[in-house]
Amino acid sequence: MSSTNSPEAVKKLLENMQGDLRALSLECKKKFPPVKEAAESGIIKVKTIAARNTEILAALKENSSEVVQPFLMGCGTKEPKITQLCLAAIQRLMSHEVVSETAAGNIINMLWQLMENSLEELKLLQTVLVLLTTNTVVHDEALSKAIVLCFRLHFTKDNITNNTAAATVRQVVTVVFERMVAEDERHRDIIEQPALVQANSNRRSVSTLKPCAKDAYMLFQDLCQLVNADAPYWLVGMTEMTRTFGLELLESVLNDFPQVFLQHQEFSFLLKERVCPLVIKLFSPNIKFRQGSNTSSSPAPVEKPYFPICMRLLRVVSVLIKQFYSLLVTECEIFLSLLVKFLDADKPQWLRAVAVESIHRLCVQPQLLRSFCQSYDMKQHSTKVFRDIVNALGSFIQSLFLVPPTGNPATANQAGNNNAGGTVSAPANPGMLGIGGGVTLLPAFEYRGTWIPILTITVQGSAKATYLEMLDKVEPPTIPEGYAMSVAFHCLLDLVRGITSMIEGELGETEMECQTSSEAASSTTQSSEQQELQSTADEMDKEIVNRAVWEEMVNACWCGLLAALSLLLDASTDEAATENILKAELTMAALCGRLGLVTSRDAFITAICKGSLPPHYALTVLNTTTAATLSNKSYSIQGQSVMMISPSSESHQQVVAVGQPLAVQPQGTVMLTSKNIQCMRTLLNLAHCHGAVLGTSWQLVLATLQHLVWILGLKPSSGGALKPGRAVEGPSTVLTTAVMTDLPVISNILSRLFESSQYLDDVSLHHLINALCSLSVEAMDMAYGNNKEPSLFAVAKLLETGLVNMHRIEILWRPLTGHLLEVCQHPNSRMREWGAEALTALIKAGLTFNHDPPLSQNQRLQLLLLNPLKEMSSINHPDIRLKQLECVLQILQSQGDSLGPGWPLVLGVMGAIRNDQGESLIRTAFQCLQLVVTDFLPTMPCTCLQIVVDVAGSFGLHNQELNISLTSIGLLWNISDYFFQRGEIIEKELNKEEAAQQKQAEEKGVVLNRPFHPAPPFDCLWLCLYAKLGELCVDPRPAVRKSAGQTLFSTIGAHGTLLQHSTWHTVIWKVLFHLLDRVRESSTTADKEKIESGGGNILIHHSRDTAEKQWAETWVLTLAGVARIFNTRRYLLQPLGDFSRAWDVLLDHIQSAALSKNNEVSLAALKSFQEILQIVSPVRDSDKPETPPAVNVPVSVLLGSISGPGLSRPFVRTDSIGERLGRYSSSEPPVVTDELEDLNLWWAAWNTWYRIGSESTKPPITFDKLTFIPSQPFLTALIQIYPALYQHIKTGFNMDDLQKLGVILHSAISVPISSDASPFILPSYTEAVLTSLQEAVLTALDVLQKAICVGPENMQIMYPAIFDQLLAFVEFSCKPPQYGQLETKHIANAKYNQIQLFAPAEWVALNYVPFAERSLEVVVDLYQKTACHKAVVNEKVLQNIIKTLRVPLSLKYSCPSESTWKLAVSSLLKVLSIGLPVARQHASSGKFDSMWPELANTFEDFLFTKSIPPDNLSIQEFQRNESIDVEVVQLISTEILPYANFIPKEFVGQIMTMLNKGSIHSQSSSFTEAEIDIRLREEFSKMCFETLLQFSFSNKVTTPQEGYISRMALSVLLKRSQDVLHRYIEDERLSGKCPLPRQQVTEIIFVLKAVSTLIDSLKKTQPENVDGNTWAQVIALYPTLVECITCSSSEVCSALKEALVPFKDFMQPPASKVQNGES
Secondary structure (H helix, E strand, O other), rough: HHOOOOHHHHHHHHHHHHHHHHHHHHHHHHHOOOHHHHHHHHHHHHHHHHEEEEEOOHHHHHHHHHHHHHHHHEEEEHHHHHHHHHHHHHHHHHOOOOOOHHHHHHHHHHHHHHHHHHOOOHHHHHHHHHHHHHOOOOHHHHHHHHHHHHHHHHHOOOHHHHHHHHHHHHHHHHHHHHHHHHHHOOOOOOOOOOOOOOOOOOOOOOOOOHHHHHHHHHHHHHHHHOOEEEEEEEOOOOOOOHHHHHHHHHHHHHHHHHHHHHHHHHHHHHHHHHHHHHHHHHHHHHHHOOOOOOOOOOOOOOOOOHHHEEEEEEHHHHHHHHHHHOOOHHHHHHHHHHHHHOOOOOHHHHHHHHHHHHHHHHHHHHHHHHHHHHHOOOOOOOHHHHHHHHHHHHHHHHHHHHOOOOOOOOHHHHHHHHHHHHHHHHHHHHHHOOOOOOOOOOOOOEEOOEEEOOOOOOOOOOOOOHHHHHHOOOOOOOOOHHHHHHHHHHHHHHHHHHHHHHHHHHHHHHHHHHHHHHHHHOOOOOHHEEEEEEHHHHHHHHHHHHHHHHHHHHHHHHHHHHHHHHHHHHHHOOHHHHHHHHHHOOOOOHHHHHOHHHHHHHHHHHHHHHHOOOOOOOOHHOOOHHHHHOOOEEEEEEEEEEOOOOOOOOOOOOOOEEOOOOOOOOOOEEEHHHHHHHHHHHHHHHHHHHHHHHHHHHHHHHHHHHHHHHHHOOEEEEHEEEEEEEOOOOOOEOHHHHHHHHHHHHHHHHHHHHHHHHHOOHHEEEHHHHHHHHHHHHHHHHHOOOOOOOOOOHHHHHHHEEEEEEHHHHHHHHHHHHHHHHHHHOHHHHHHHHHHHHHHHHHHHHHHOOOOOHHOHHHHHHHHHHHHHHHHHHHOOHHHHHHHHHHHHHHHHHHHOOOOHHHHHHHHHHHHHOOHHHHHHHHHHHHHHHHHHHHHHHHOHHHHHHHHHHHHHHHHOOOOHHHHHHHHHHHHHHHHHHHHHHHHHHHHHHHHHHHHHHHHHHHOOOOOOOOOOOOOHHHHHHHHHHHHHHHOOOOOOOHHHHHHHHHHHHHHHHHHHHHHOOHHHHHHHHHHHHHHHHHHHHHHHOOOOEEOOOOOOOOHHHHHOOOOHHHHHHHHHHHHHHHHHHHHHHHHHHHOOOOHHHHHHHHHHHEEEEEEOOOHHHHHHHHHHHHHHHOOOOOOOHHHHHHHHOOOOHHHHHHHHHHHOOOOOOOOOOOOOHHHHHHHOOOOOOOOOOOHHHHHHHHHHHHHHHHHHHHHHOOOOOOOOOOOOOOOHHHHHHHHHHHHHHHHHHHHHHHHHHHHHHHHHHHHHHHOOEEEOOOHHHHOOOOOOOOOOHHHHHHHHHHHHHHHHHOOOOHHHHHHHHHHHHHHHHHOOOOOOOOOOOOOOHHHHHHHHHHHHHOOOOOOOOOHHHHHHHHHHHHHHHHHHHHOHHHHHOOOHHHHHHHHHHHHHHHHHHHHEEEEEEEHHHHHHHHHHHHHHHHHHHHHHHOOOOHHHHHHHHHHHHHOOOOOOOOOOOHHHHHHHHHHHHHHHHHHHHHHHHHHHHHHHHHHHHHHHHHHHHHHHOOOOOOOHHHHHHHHOOHHHHHHHHHHHHHHOOOOOOOHHHHHHHHHHHHEEEEEHHHHHHHHHHHHHHOOOOOHHHHHHHHHHHHHHHHHHHHHHHHHHHHOOOHHHHHHHHHHHHHHHHHHHHOOOOHHHHHHHHHHHHHHHOOOOOOOHHHHOOO
């Protein structure tokens, strides 16, 4: 030691030694001279050594015997002071290690003497200790003597000495073994061949041992001897010894130096042969003893167990087991069995307590337990020690509850323990009660009235024993109540903790190794692979062995543990204790799970589950075979049956919640205690942390959680998390504030639990899903047949699990969604609602999740995710469908752009909505569709467009909500617009797809099947759209039909140009004509019943108030649309090949519509007819391209320039020629339709027109209220068609056709109008207006006559027919036509106009006057143009005209309209002015012979009409009318009489008579109206008179006849004048003062004027023309005239004056007769 070797230290030592020697010599100077001398010589000796040697210490050691000698002698004096001084000096020497072996021996002998004299005992012990600890010179006998010395001192009477000696002994024993260890260390490197020690060699054979080892061996052997009460071999001189001390020493050696026994066979031999038998022998009183058996009649009284020994034995056993288990396998088996036995209920209480403490010591050493298991439990014929330990603990705990120990007077040591049992149960001791009534304040276990407090004994994991450490106690201590229980409790906890942490640690290592080795194996090179594989194989073997051990350990202990823990759990009233128990159960469950031990795992889980639920809760899962082992509730432990204790209901736990049990018929309420909640949290914890190993027991866990959640009233909220909600029915759930604050936490943990499922492996996840599904199935079964609130736990948690496992959704998608779909079909609405909620939430989450690879690249996954959405369509519950559609809507809003291949599914969902599924559903679905059409058409694959069309169409057909149907038609229009805009892209994509499908179909050998197949795919898309619209066009609802029709035709009109030419064939036949057929059929069969209102309060207009009328509108629209297409697209349709057939079909449709008994339809049919006839040629002017160069280019050139080799279809909206012609690709040159085919089409049209006309205007045979009579607009339209049509057929139009036309025109004009329409059509009489029909008829004839006019000669024979037709119309002015047998009211006169309008007649004939008059004008015009035509002359047209005019002329004032006869007169005049010259020309041919008499009659009838003028005729009017008569006479005087030579005589005679008649006033005496009238026409008479005179005299009389006529006329005239004058004179005379009537005065004035006129005329005439007789008559008047002079009237007077003046010329002298005769 550096401190004692340094020169300073040595120097000090020398000084001290010398000082000690001096002091000694000083002390002994008087009493002990020998000592003094020795001391002095000692000083000299020391000095000498110091002077001579460099190595002073070594020299000192060599001479130590001499150096020590003086001190030994000093001790021999037995003087205390000297002895102390000497011992101190010796100790100093020893501490500097300068004592040799001999010196040491001497010292020990000296100490022994002191000991025997009982001197300085403590100093002795100190000296021995210093001697043995500072160096190793003391061996063998000396050593044994020193040890015995200490032992002897231990047994003195002095307490301090005893204790010091005991400590010294312990230290010395330790030193001996430490020396041995040091010796082994020194020799460790020198490897020696150990002599083979025979196993049973003599126990003294220690020759092989080294010195220190030999000492240790001898010492240990003697300790055993001593404990066994035998004589020692080596420790000679021992006088007494106690077992307790011996056992303590044995224990300390075994405990402190285990390696000595393990490394040296000699020592191992001692253990086996000496120690173990010794222990077993000493244990015997404990084993045999039975509490209370001392009264038995056994002959020898049993030795009672002795606490100090027993306790020390147990300590030794603990050490033996702990340190030397591997050496003493069999012995340990015995020891362990003994320990187990000591726990029996009939052993003393203290014994059980120390036994439990010993077991606790084992329990904290898992490796040790593992070894037990390997050595015993796993061997075939061995005791199952490990299992027994655990079971014993279990039984021990049960016994503490079930058998309260009874105080037995015979066992005094028990007396203090009487109250450890039932007598002090908590309720019996009011002092123990807390304020809460039944809630104990102390932590304790309480079971069936037994109350055991829990004491805090150790920190967990360390077995700090109390009673095993009571080495000073001789009497057994009083064990506090609950101590044993507490230790046993901790044993269990530590056991579980130890085992699980050990096994899990090893498991983790193995897993790591496997992982690394597998990684290594995968990355190794070829060379090292072999060895790698080998090592892996070794590892595998090792793991198999390990696993077997682990499984055995668990299997051995789980039953006992579970029994004990369950009992404790039930009994625990302390939260911390409960927590520990639960933790132990949880760790065990997890461990079992990890090792795959299903039964035990389920058993532990069941225990926790039972703890979570209220007592006796009926939960089938826990009582079924899942926990088969628990079904009988008992385990067999060592053949005894241990009851598995069910939770007792009377536990004093705080109730924290009251709720309803989850059962079909809930009976009352159940209560949850805080412990239940604690268990629940453990359960959650278990599931959360160890979900991966739960496997099938998820079922248990989840079922329990479900029930708890139900009782606590947690309800699912969005995302599947459970939130506190109110219970729906029954007594509401009652929760204390304590649990209220816990609920969010529990809810949170529940959610986290399912969140953590994302870390489970696939298999565990499947277990979880299956468990949830089967739970859900149970919940569904319970919810059947009632509408109570169902348990939605499983569904909510399925949702949560799905959401967190999105990254691997594929593996659980099918079971998950499959089950949720079933839930969606459940009759209980709340259940289904949640099923749907979960399903849709999952689908939405799945689509928004960021998958890897993304969904856009993983079509299969996308379809998988969307599939359940489609499956939901098969569920009929509307609430589910609504959820489904809302989901679709949200998907569209968030994911619409990326749906890709999922589109068909999504669209399918919308399309699956049926008509009967309610308005809101349809509305939501439709909202989705609208979104698709407005936003997503461009993003979806083109192949889905057809589905969109179908779906949109299907909404159109839904009849729930009209607006939706109409809007869906709007969508179809939008879709078509989209097709049009994106045509090229869509076409490309579709063609590509088509090619792919074609290829697939060929590979499979099947025919590619799609609608409208031969057409290209893009055209098919259009055709599908058209077909859909076509279906909607025959919808039952008129508004839908209308909208669809308009859309269909607009679409075809706007976008039809995109179609391939050949596709038009399909459009015409499959779409348009098919539609027309259906509409025609529906219209003709429609109901005529009146519809009162249009649903709700909508009023329906009378024109739409029957189904028939509504269908009529549709028919109109459809026909018009088809006609328009035929019109605008004719250039496309005509080259199709069967155009003429199509034309015929179309005409047939027009005809049937035109002849339908509905004004609206028939009129519209004609409009369509007009439309298709407007086609002038395949290229209409309006269609000419706007670019100037093309305007005048002939078509052929245009075609050549445009049709390039391969023109793709242009996508332009214009309809220019270029575009049209370009559309015929060069493969099919455009067909310019030949004239012939064209003509056929026109003639087909003419025939149709004729059929329509003749059918519609033919009067019906009988009439009643409902007889259908065509309307005016219809007839007008019909007639208006003719001119256009005629232009095309004029070349072939012949007389027959003209006849047909005439019939139709005549019939049409004859049709009356209904009285309610008349105010709108009839012109009022004041204005002579034609109705449009009449205009049309005249136009038709006009066109015809114009055509004839410019046409070839052979057409002109038609003129007469036209005249006939027109003249027939002229007759209508006086004689309206009849319409069959129909009675019509004629509007005869303007006066009756107002009355007639409201007459009761149904039908009113038109006012034909204006029409007849216009016809007359036309006749005149035409005649003016055609008078000379041969046909006109030959066919006696003029005669017919005159004949026709005669009627109105003869009626005159009786005509319906005054204008008629006036027009007739003027027309007659015009016609005659042209016709008479022609007639004169042809006079010789006799073609006009029959005309003259007709003409004469006409004049006669007109000029002397029988009709009376109306009373109210004004003077002016009268004069105007008179002037017309005058005009006629003028015509006779200018156009007829001058040409009398060319005119038949009879005619001229008739004219003269007429003039005569006109010029003479009537002579009749009675005044009639007619006479007055004639009398009034002064101018007229004058004119007649003048004409008569003119022609009487001025002309050369060609024939005697003629002269006679005029002479006769004159004489008649003069005679008449004479009569009038005479009568006047008479009357004048008679009347006296009264004036004569105005008429008479007028007449006389007129006669007077006539006389003067006559005389003037006669004077002007050539004298030779005047007959002498005439003159005589004239002169004879004179006297009469003179007589009139007396008249009073001044007018008459002036007239008379004028009449008399001319007579002056007769005043001359009479000549002689001779002269007279000569002259």
